[in-house]
Amino acid sequence: MSSLTAVIDLDLPGPTISRHVYGHFAEHLGRCIYGGFWVGEDSDVPNVRGIRTDVVEALRALRIPNLRWPGGCFADDYHWRDGVGPRDQRPRMVNSHWGDVVEDNSFGTHEFMDLCEMLGAEPYVNGNVGSGTVREMSEWVEYLTRADDSPMAALRRANGRDEPWQVPYFGIGNEPWGCGGNMTAEHYADLARQYATYVRNHGGNTVYKIAAGANADDYHWTEALMKVSQKLGCGCDPRGFFQGISLHYYTMTGGWVGSKGHATQFDTDDWYATMRRARKIEEIVRGHANVMDAYDPDHRIGLVVDEWGTWWDVEEGTNPGFLYQQNTLRDALVASTHFDVFHRYARRISMANIAQTVNVLQAMILTDPDTGALVLTPTYHVFEMNTGHHDASSLAVHVKGEVPTRAVEGADVPLLSMSASTKDDAALVSLSNLDADAPTTVVLDLRGREVTGFSARVLTAPTIQTHNTPDAPDAVAPVAHDGVRPHSRGLEVDLPARSYTTVRLELGA
Structure with missing residues (x-):
């Protein structure tokens, strides 16, 4: 030994570890929303206004600080007006990214905000840049957060919600380098400035705007965003287009093409390969932090790791587009090592969101579609064991x-x-x-x-x-x-x- x-x-405390690095992610993907969070008001599964009770109780025990929604890739196909108003009158849509299924939009803005209130979590809403418009995004923020008799506030009241919500976090698109539009870094950086201009603060609601950032070690993407937000080496205030830049990194033993590795059938060589790739998150975070430090030495723009975790082949017999995977002790240690990195870079990392919360990828919770049974995963327990780090130095x-x-x-x-x-x-x-x-x-x-x-x-x-x-x-x-x-x-x-x-x-x- x-x-x-x-x-x-x-006696030498350092930067505060924001509780928001323990954030979560819920996309319209597989059984994360439908069958995970949302069962509908007529379900035999115990629920409150259609939201599954035991899932809420389990997540409240984690002191879940924030929840990102509706995507992911889905965000840049989502048009928010389709998800408000009477559920039986909402138009259907095709979820082309995840399983090519048709969904009825029964879970939309009001249902998501209701879920956040039940969880005691702050909402992180991700807007549509890829197929949406500046006006559409601006009106969604108005609908959510404005208190007077503006057109969108009046529409919200007509749909049953009198008071505005507090929405502290808003994402300007998702993965524009891929599923969000296949853009160049410079093209997206210009769009991010444009869209963010119209994501306005209404009343007492102040929005922390998050630009869609890099895939893994694409440091050029981060630099393109920093260039439009701050001058090189300048300690003055950033231009204020956005306050955060996201980063996505997934751990797998295979690659994006072909097998990504099996969730439960693996050997010690696979175990150590996983740990090597999980520990690469420190190199990647350090690289992006170094780029950001050159433009923002005062750390006024946060790095938001809003998609991270393991990505394995789906469980046998499940829809390949639903990304349902089991979760072993190996996944738990991937999570614990990531958190050590997030703690070390607390001065720069303002938020992180594991992918995803229920029934998708490295989930906290798995629900059985036949029996309704709920299982807490090993990763769930790492989150619970770490609640003492929330907002600690x-x-x-x-x-x-x-x-x-x-x-x-x-x-x-x-x-x-x-x-x-x-x-x-x-x-x-x-x-x-x-x-x-x-x-x-x-x-x-x-x-x-x-x-x-x-x-x-x-x-x-x-x-x-x-x-x-x-x-x-x-x-x-x-x-x-x-x-x-x-x-x-x-x-x-x-x-x-x-x-x-x-x-x-x-x-x-």
Whole structure:
């Protein structure tokens, strides 16, 4: 068993980790909306105004901070007026991106905003640039947020909602380099300025406008957006077209063409390949942050990682366009390592949204279409274990000693990932052991404040392929961890193989 030391200065808090990096994403895709969140008011599944009750309760336990909707690729096919008014009079549409199915628009603006209110989450609405118009987007913001007798406010009242909603986040299109229009970076940058001009603040609602950013390591795309928003090396105020730039990055063992890898049938080589590609998020975030720093040294424009997570081949027998995949311990550790990166780059990353919330890709929740059973995934538990990081101050973790590595695809992949934060009189330390077979021990050298108490939880499983099902809903679930003990420098923590551990510290002066 190897051992190393991690030094944490508890009295030197860094940038705040926004709770919004624990955001979620719900697209009109497969069974995320229909059959996931939305079952309809006549369903036998318990619901409130058509929204599934147990899904809401499970997500409230995560303190879900925001929810992105309606896409994704779907956003640039979506015309919001088709989703308001009496449900039986709403026009149908073809969801050409995801399964080529026809949907009836029964879940639209009012239903989404109702869902956000039930969740206690802030809405992140994604507008249509690819097939929409400037006027359409501007009127949607007016419909959502204006309080007086303007035309769109009057239409909202006619559709049953008197008071405006608060909509703090609005996306200016999605993936314009691909499904959102196949544009060049410079062409989209000009459109982003134009569209964002008409996404107005009405009354007391201030919109944080998010430009559609890069795919993975396309740093040129980010620079094109920064050029139109700020002068190179200028510390003055940005021009205000948008306040955030998005980034999309998915983890898979295959490629975009052909197999992306199997969600549950994989070996240790696949495990380590996954960890290598998951850890690439740090290189990608650093690259985009460096570009943004050149134009915005004061960090006034946020990096919004609003699509991230694993993408595997769909489960056998399901619609290929519905992107339904199982979720194992491997997915949980992909999530935990991503969060460590988001914590380290808290000064730049203002939001992140895992793809997606229910029944799609790296979901928090899986629902059975036949029995109605609800399953919480291993990834769900990582989100729950990390709620103590919400709006906490990041703490630097300095490792002394050699972090164990494994050679994977020509690179040495670190097998330990850590981050820490502090809030009020507590701190939370997160530790991921990515070694599939070997445990390790870490000494937490805790400095600057007295530790008056501690507790720990661990998430692991007998195999790397273990996952939760209706018959075994707690096959991967956190339990109290007794492998933590006092040490002359602070605490000594045993990390089982293939595990995620959180240690909560109670702090004195």
